[in-house]
Amino acid sequence: MRVNGVVHAAPSDTRRLLSDHLRHDLGLTGTHVGCEHGVCGCCTVLLDGAPVRSCLMLAVQAEGHEVTTIEGLAADGAPLHPVQQAFHECHGLQCGFCTPGFVMSVVGLLAQHPNPTAEQVDEGISGNLCRCTGYASIRRAVVRAAELSKK
Amino acid sequence: MTTRWFGEKVQRVEDDRLLRGHGHFTDDIDESALESVLVRSPFAHARIRSIDVTAARAMPGVVAVYTAADLPFGHTDLPILIPHPNLTHGRTQRCLASEVVRYLGEAVVFVVAETRAIAEDAAELVQVDYEPLPVVITPEAAARADHLVHDDVPGNVAAELIQEAGAVEAALAASPRRKRLHFRFERGAASPMEGRAVWSRWSAAEHKLTVYDSTQSPTSIRGGLAVLFGLPESNVDVIAPDVGGGFGPKIMLFYPDELLVPFAAMKLGRPVKWTEDRQEHFTATNQERGQVHEIEVGFDDEGKLLALDVDFIHDGGAYTPYGIILPIITAAQVPGPYRVPNYRVRFRDMYTNATPTSPYRGAGRPHACFVMERTLDAIAAELGLDRTEVRRRNLIEPDQFPYEVGVVWQDGNQVVYDSGDYPALVERALEMLGPRPEGDHIGMGLSPYVEGTGVGPYEGAHVHVLASGKVVAATGIPNQGQGHATVWAQIVADQLGVDVSDVEVSSGDTRRFQWGVGTFASRAAIMAGNAMAVAAGMVAEKAKHIAAEHLEADPADLELAGGRVRVKGSPERGIPLAAVAVLSNPMRYAFGGGTEAATQFAAKPRPGPPLRAGEQPGLEATGYFSPVGSAWAAGCHAAYVRVDPKTYRLEILKYVVVHDCGRLINPLVVEGQIEGGVAQGIGGAFYERLAYDDEGQLRNASFMEFLMPYATEIPAIEIDHIETPSPLNPLGIKGAGEAGVIPVGAVLAAAIEEALGVPITEMPLSPLKLFELSRQS
Numbered sequence: 001m002r003v004n005g006v007v008h009a010a011p012s013d014t015r016r017l018l019s020d021h022l023r024h025d026l027g028l029t030g031t032h033v034g035c036e037h038g039v040c041g042c043c044t045v046l047l048d049g050a051p052v053r054s055c056l057m058l059a060v061q062a063e064g065h066e067v068t069t070i071e072g073l074a075a076d077g078a079p080l081h082p083v084q085q086a087f088h089e090c091h092g093l094q095c096g097f098c099t100p101g102f103v104m105s106v107v108g109l110l111a112q113h114p115n116p117t118a119e120q121v122d123e124g125i126s127g128n129l130c131r132c133t134g135y136a137s138i139r140r141a142v143v144r145a146a147e148l149s150k151k
Numbered sequence: 152m153t154t155r156w157f158g159e160k161v162q163r164v165e166d167d168r169l170l171r172g173h174g175h176f177t178d179d180i181d182e183s184a185l186e187s188v189l190v191r192s193p194f195a196h197a198r199i200r201s202i203d204v205t206a207a208r209a210m211p212g213v214v215a216v217y218t219a220a221d222l223p224f225g226h227t228d229l230p231i232l233i234p235h236p237n238l239t240h241g242r243t244q245r246c247l248a249s250e251v252v253r254y255l256g257e258a259v260v261f262v263v264a265e266t267r268a269i270a271e272d273a274a275e276l277v278q279v280d281y282e283p284l285p286v287v288i289t290p291e292a293a294a295r296a297d298h299l300v301h302d303d304v305p306g307n308v309a310a311e312l313i314q315e316a317g318a319v320e321a322a323l324a325a326s327p328r329r330k331r332l333h334f335r336f337e338r339g340a341a342s343p344m345e346g347r348a349v350w351s352r353w354s355a356a357e358h359k360l361t362v363y364d365s366t367q368s369p370t371s372i373r374g375g376l377a378v379l380f381g382l383p384e385s386n387v388d389v390i391a392p393d394v395g396g397g398f399g400p401k402i403m404l405f406y407p408d409e410l411l412v413p414f415a416a417m418k419l420g421r422p423v424k425w426t427e428d429r430q431e432h433f434t435a436t437n438q439e440r441g442q443v444h445e446i447e448v449g450f451d452d453e454g455k456l457l458a459l460d461v462d463f464i465h466d467g468g469a470y471t472p473y474g475i476i477l478p479i480i481t482a483a484q485v486p487g488p489y490r491v492p493n494y495r496v497r498f499r500d501m502y503t504n505a506t507p508t509s510p511y512r513g514a515g516r517p518h519a520c521f522v523m524e525r526t527l528d529a530i531a532a533e534l535g536l537d538r539t540e541v542r543r544r545n546l547i548e549p550d551q552f553p554y555e556v557g558v559v560w561q562d563g564n565q566v567v568y569d570s571g572d573y574p575a576l577v578e579r580a581l582e583m584l585g586p587r588p589e590g591d592h593i594g595m596g597l598s599p600y601v602e603g604t605g606v607g608p609y610e611g612a613h614v615h616v617l618a619s620g621k622v623v624a625a626t627g628i629p630n631q632g633q634g635h636a637t638v639w640a641q642i643v644a645d646q647l648g649v650d651v652s653d654v655e656v657s658s659g660d661t662r663r664f665q666w667g668v669g670t671f672a673s674r675a676a677i678m679a680g681n682a683m684a685v686a687a688g689m690v691a692e693k694a695k696h697i698a699a700e701h702l703e704a705d706p707a708d709l710e711l712a713g714g715r716v717r718v719k720g721s722p723e724r725g726i727p728l729a730a731v732a733v734l735s736n737p738m739r740y741a742f743g744g745g746t747e748a749a750t751q752f753a754a755k756p757r758p759g760p761p762l763r764a765g766e767q768p769g770l771e772a773t774g775y776f777s778p779v780g781s782a783w784a785a786g787c788h789a790a791y792v793r794v795d796p797k798t799y800r801l802e803i804l805k806y807v808v809v810h811d812c813g814r815l816i817n818p819l820v821v822e823g824q825i826e827g828g829v830a831q832g833i834g835g836a837f838y839e840r841l842a843y844d845d846e847g848q849l850r851n852a853s854f855m856e857f858l859m860p861y862a863t864e865i866p867a868i869e870i871d872h873i874e875t876p877s878p879l880n881p882l883g884i885k886g887a888g889e890a891g892v893i894p895v896g897a898v899l900a901a902a903i904e905e906a907l908g909v910p911i912t913e914m915p916l917s918p919l920k921l922f923e924l925s926r927q928s
Contacts (some may be wrong), residue, residue: 023179027181029174029178029179030172030174034345035853035854037429038430038856039855041851063508070170070171073221084170084171088166089821091823094396094827095343095345095393095395096166096174097176097343097344097395097420097632098395103170106617127861128862131341131342131344131831132827133825133830133862134827134829134830134831134868134891136865136867137823138862
């Protein structure tokens, strides 16, 4: 599988979850695990560009696919990705634990709807739980990210 | 002091690494650590007949399996964090249970293995023979005392406390009108997105224990571990790295894992980690809010309160590790922003076979607010008066501060409100709420509230200007997402005349600052914020004295601005702060950013030794802040809701918050706290319910069935601020962490009651609950 553009061998342990493989085998600890039953969305990554729960997938299932994690959005030292930048500007994160999952969901949302309506914004982030922000600042961040993405 | 950064919407300095996936949470730490799992009780109450770990120990890849018998502290009761004379029957659990388990999820066996998967598999091989015992799951059942949670605690009563301000019996007897009311609040769960986690390493060579812990109080954990393991505190480092939300229950001293993981690391000579999974978080991490209240209120025909008599039982869970702080807070906060001339409150803290309780954001206050506001709504209904008008007639007036309530606060002192303008909060909220929307089944709710914030005893800070001119500031109090690094950088930057980006803040790391208490009770901004101001102020004074000699000026004529110490009125006469930092260390050689600038001054002859009596090297200082009492924040929430009469779906049409936390350090951060708090309040009031059955089994221990709100359930929230500075701290600030959550239940109850026309006397609600209530009425 390719992870953030780099080819990696699949894990030998076939019961390894994709989330655990990313975190513990590849050291990509930006992908977080909040519930391990596919509800909270903290572990969201892109699989061939579409958001998926990495805790509901086995790592071996990602073989032959392109996985993008939060670390893959902006290179170290490079400016933040527009979605990341928008979360910063709009105070769209507090503790930062759910944030990578939200950011990946929003990247997926904006790929599908570059100019999302308010309803599409809510729909697009309604697979991710946040306990800190109350979502208001995240909604603002999605709108801002759509603006920044066009620049 | 210049105030360039204080009060500004400064964007957070901690965001960048979190957004890039470079956060540093406890479970992110690996270093080939062994992994561990706790075998937990599947019963709410049972006697342990036997524990057999033979098969688990024999499994390949298992490194150690511990029962209570294997621990040197296995028969030591864990500490009571906050003892109280009225806690006559305090009981705490042991690290691992070996005789009786008293709640679902109580830890029994600790398994350490090469991998998490092996540890989980081995845990399933542990055989514990339980004899189930009768279960006491509700506070009412505890009060009936048909069964006991602890054999030696009669009536299941851990503590009882009665307080009276005025003469309630006489005032009730003399009241033109009296009313009896009953209000019930169920347990709730904080549910931070990151569960709890502990990672530990023992270095035999250095004789040093290092612990990473997703805790709200690393300094207290360090103190406890040092005592337990017989180490000097300097040989124990406890670090709360990035913590994925706290909201209260990440402070207890101790959860069993906080002892077991360091113990195993020392014993096995390898790093050990433990990461809680979501299911165990539901029963193993503390909860709060279960309380049942009996009220009698006396009032006159104008709706003025004459006497209030409150008697409540608190569901304390199976043990009292946190003392009786929660019911003490409720008892203190029931009167809220109102004048209650005669107030009596009695509580009993009851043992139940449920997870122990400790503060969850709001901590005793949401229920207190609910009781008072529902009481006022009942008075308004009986008199046919406007609900807001009844509130106006009872609010404490702005000229009545400081206002003494007549009961004790959680710090043991009397409750004294320091400042506020409660009528202004209510009027502004009404103005923002605007006219009632058109349509049927619409209701309005409004609730002012107060919040005691910034309880002592103290916090401290260390501020150090480096030779580069950059500033590092450290405090013991940890961060769980509140933006501490930003607001404290703002405070330090103002004192030192530097840019916020030049200040790096460390928090919750005993290697950087070893004294402190913890993050709870909306105290971080007040306590550590003022400590930062004190320490940075000391550094500024020191900088002026050093620079004065070299600038041949009086220190009083100097100011710190633009990264320089300069003469007021002649800004060109100055010296970079970096150079002052170099000069502050009278050594022969210097290296670093400020060196060159310092050299031209360093040649100046100075009589006496380079370091005179009383002087210390380094442009640094340690300062502390300790308040005389709590600062009382306040606010008012109001909302319009619509309830679908067929599906009982709740639609929040408008929600407004007027908030007064004294001087705002950073409105962006405060508003984030409020928005998050309101969302947590909405979740707790209408969606989230811990569904315990009669056997004490939690039937919905997953996010599939415990319905935390998504964005689709949380409306936009309109926020405004008024600022009445606290006279109790130099910065004039009050805490803001819990304000968002406190009145939400009261507001939604009032609004839903009006929308549906059914009395609301309990929390949480749900569509099903509203259906049942509608059918009954």
